Amino acid sequence: MENNNSPTRKVIKYSFSYLLAVLFIFPIIWMLFASLKPSGFHVASIIEWFLPPYSIVNYFDVIDRAPVIRWMFNSLVVATSVTFLVIIFDSLAAFALSVIDFKYKNVVFVLFTVGLMVPTEANVVALFDIVNKLGLLNTYPGLIFPRVAIPLGIIILKEFFDAIPRDLIDSARIDGCGLFRIYFSIFMPLSKAAIASIGIFTFIQAWNSFLWPFIAIMTKEMFTLPVGVPTFTDAYTPDYSIPMTVNMIASTPAIVAFLLFQKQIIKGIKMTGIKG
Amino acid sequence: MDTYRKLVKKYNFLKALPFILPFTIVYLIFLIFPIFRGLWISLHRWTMVRKMDFVGLDNYLYMIKDPAFWESLGNTLLFVVLSTPAIVITGLVFALICNQKIKGQLFLKISFFLPYVLSVAVVSSIMVYLFQPHSGLLNSVLQNFGVDQTIYWLGQDALAWFVIVFATLWWTVGFNMILYLAALQDIPESFYEAAKVDGATKFQELWHITLPLLKPITWVITLLQIIFSFKIFAQVWLITGGGPGTATRPIVQYIYETSFKENSLGYGASMAFTFFIVLVAVSVFQIYFRRRKEG
Numbered sequence: 001m002e003n004n005n006s007p008t009r010k011v012i013k014y015s016f017s018y019l020l021a022v023l024f025i026f027p028i029i030w031m032l033f034a035s036l037k038p039s040g041f042h043v044a045s046i047i048e049w050f051l052p053p054y055s056i057v058n059y060f061d062v063i064d065r066a067p068v069i070r071w072m073f074n075s076l077v078v079a080t081s082v083t084f085l086v087i088i089f090d091s092l093a094a095f096a097l098s099v100i101d102f103k104y105k106n107v108v109f110v111l112f113t114v115g116l117m118v119p120t121e122a123n124v125v126a127l128f129d130i131v132n133k134l135g136l137l138n139t140y141p142g143l144i145f146p147r148v149a150i151p152l153g154i155i156i157l158k159e160f161f162d163a164i165p166r167d168l169i170d171s172a173r174i175d176g177c178g179l180f181r182i183y184f185s186i187f188m189p190l191s192k193a194a195i196a197s198i199g200i201f202t203f204i205q206a207w208n209s210f211l212w213p214f215i216a217i218m219t220k221e222m223f224t225l226p227v228g229v230p231t232f233t234d235a236y237t238p239d240y241s242i243p244m245t246v247n248m249i250a251s252t253p254a255i256v257a258f259l260l261f262q263k264q265i266i267k268g269i270k271m272t273g274i275k276g
Numbered sequence: 277m278d279t280y281r282k283l284v285k286k287y288n289f290l291k292a293l294p295f296i297l298p299f300t301i302v303y304l305i306f307l308i309f310p311i312f313r314g315l316w317i318s319l320h321r322w323t324m325v326r327k328m329d330f331v332g333l334d335n336y337l338y339m340i341k342d343p344a345f346w347e348s349l350g351n352t353l354l355f356v357v358l359s360t361p362a363i364v365i366t367g368l369v370f371a372l373i374c375n376q377k378i379k380g381q382l383f384l385k386i387s388f389f390l391p392y393v394l395s396v397a398v399v400s401s402i403m404v405y406l407f408q409p410h411s412g413l414l415n416s417v418l419q420n421f422g423v424d425q426t427i428y429w430l431g432q433d434a435l436a437w438f439v440i441v442f443a444t445l446w447w448t449v450g451f452n453m454i455l456y457l458a459a460l461q462d463i464p465e466s467f468y469e470a471a472k473v474d475g476a477t478k479f480q481e482l483w484h485i486t487l488p489l490l491k492p493i494t495w496v497i498t499l500l501q502i503i504f505s506f507k508i509f510a511q512v513w514l515i516t517g518g519g520p521g522t523a524t525r526p527i528v529q530y531i532y533e534t535s536f537k538e539n540s541l542g543y544g545a546s547m548a549f550t551f552f553i554v555l556v557a558v559s560v561f562q563i564y565f566r567r568r569k570e571g
Contacts, residue, residue: 017373018380021387027402027446028390030413034405046416089299096295102288108296115307117559121507121528122552125535125545126314127306149306154299179291208395210510211528215536229397230514233404240405247398258393262386265393269451270458 031251034244035059041241058245068249070221071228077140078213078224079206082147086202087195090153095183097154098161099169109158112151120146120212128215138218147206153198156271160194161187197268200261207254225250311552318546323539335546345547347522348530355526356505359441363505364498366445367452368490372482374453375460385457389450396447400514403443433523436516440524443511448504452497459493460486499562506555527551 036054039061062068096102097109120127127146128137136142164187172182188195210226217223229250232243258265318335320328339345370388374381391399406413407429415427429435463486471481509528512518518525531551535544 013376013378017376017378017384020373021384024446025387025390027406027413028394030406031398031402046413046420049413085302089302092295093299096292100288100292100295101285102292103285104289105292108300111308112303115303117556118307118311118552119503119507119555121509122548122555123307123310123314124531125541125548126310126317128535129317129541130305130310130313145302146306148299149303151299151303151307179295183295204393208393210396211532214510215532226395226397226510229395229401233401233514240411243401243405247401251394251398254393254395255390258390259386262389266385266389266454269454 031244031247034240035248037241039241040239058241062242062245062249067221068246071223071225074222075207075224078143079203081144082206083199083203085148086153087199089148091157091188091195094154094157094161095187097158112154115151116155124211124215131216137216138222142216143213146212156198157191157194160191164190197264197271200264201268314545314549317542318549320542322542324541335543338543339546344530348525348527351524352506352508352526355508356502358437359444359505360498360501362441363445363449364452364501366449367497368456370449370453371456371460374457388453391447392450396510397514399443399447400511403439403515407439430516431520433520436520436524440512440515443515452501455493455497459490463489495565503555503558506558
């Protein structure tokens, strides 16, 4: 019988796993090093990509020349507002669906569940028309509200709220707490983990969303990062330094946030199981 | 008693209103109403500047005879067929790698997942430079291995599809890996211990214990992947622009170009509505399937 822990086996296991992982993030490492090459630097061989000279002058260049910081600010405003509104609106609605026994409750729940099947991709023409008529094209609210309308958070939070013991509500009631108090002082604190996961997940999705901002934004000043970044990518120039710097600037916040919150993000994915 | 309960419920509805109203308003305006508005627009000829011209089902009749519609729908289907098995299986393999008894698991997990947090714009940009014909990283590597010829990755249909599928896999496979990892961690250790007692090899453990137990989650992941792949647009738009020619143009891109570049919003809306029906059908199938699996 072969030994599962033989040294050769271990070497193969480790080298294969690590090699694959390193190869997989290699393009990201390349992006970092390419952004550090002086603009116009001719790279003769692969290894030269990764050797000095390094320079961070591209970063200043890009920030000077293009409104990248403005785009980042736009993305931040949109993603933060979406996250904030999703957390408030979804938790309120989920609370009503979980705790209050009201007329048409089932109708409302089914209506929200149906919305999970509606993709923005198949709705863009009419959404454009409606947002235009509301005068919201090329504005922050025009980017924010279509994302807030996705009911996923309600469905997940309702399940969480359903698991909170009903005794807590009864005793709070006896103490004279109103519904808002119960929502705010009992349900929200008890669901912190779930809300954090939904929040982080919503933020990433909003931060990276492309199609709708691409259609709804008309001016360069209102670009979000994903819409602005491609204006630098040009397949026909051999100078990679500037576009790769833009890529790095656009990615760093997401990468840092991921490394900080990777546990919650991974939990969030397990909970939602939905792709953007 | 019954009338009393009805009264309470009616009263409760007023109490529930402030909780459900904020979301419901946004939901109705920005998600539900657009469906009906889209259907209405699809029955008109409309260029945004002029008035809407009611044309009945003309747009749909035109669509059925429009070869570009069928080509782009076919391209989307081709992408679903190419990408789904590749991304689901790679996700499983990565999850199995991360689930080994190995030091530095966290490093492996983070590496495989990291591209997922990048914006599609960044992913596409990296891919464009990776596959650039003259100074791209991949062609330089190939040259070092003695490949003399310059490969135009985005110049040929098959290669362009390869790049798009590869880009999507690189970008999103971490998501499937996480779902698989969660399922793997749910398998009780005792199953494997029992197998070890019986003298099973690693491969037998994988084949007879792990894979059969992963069947339900594989269905879920596959169906999620199918829906995600159906909606493909951004990667193609940013990497090949739909080219060479229109060989990789997906349906979402054709809808976008028809509606916003050629200003035929009526025709764009009719294709969008058709696409919506297709996606709902896939989702309904998924829900039905999940129910049957669970029940």
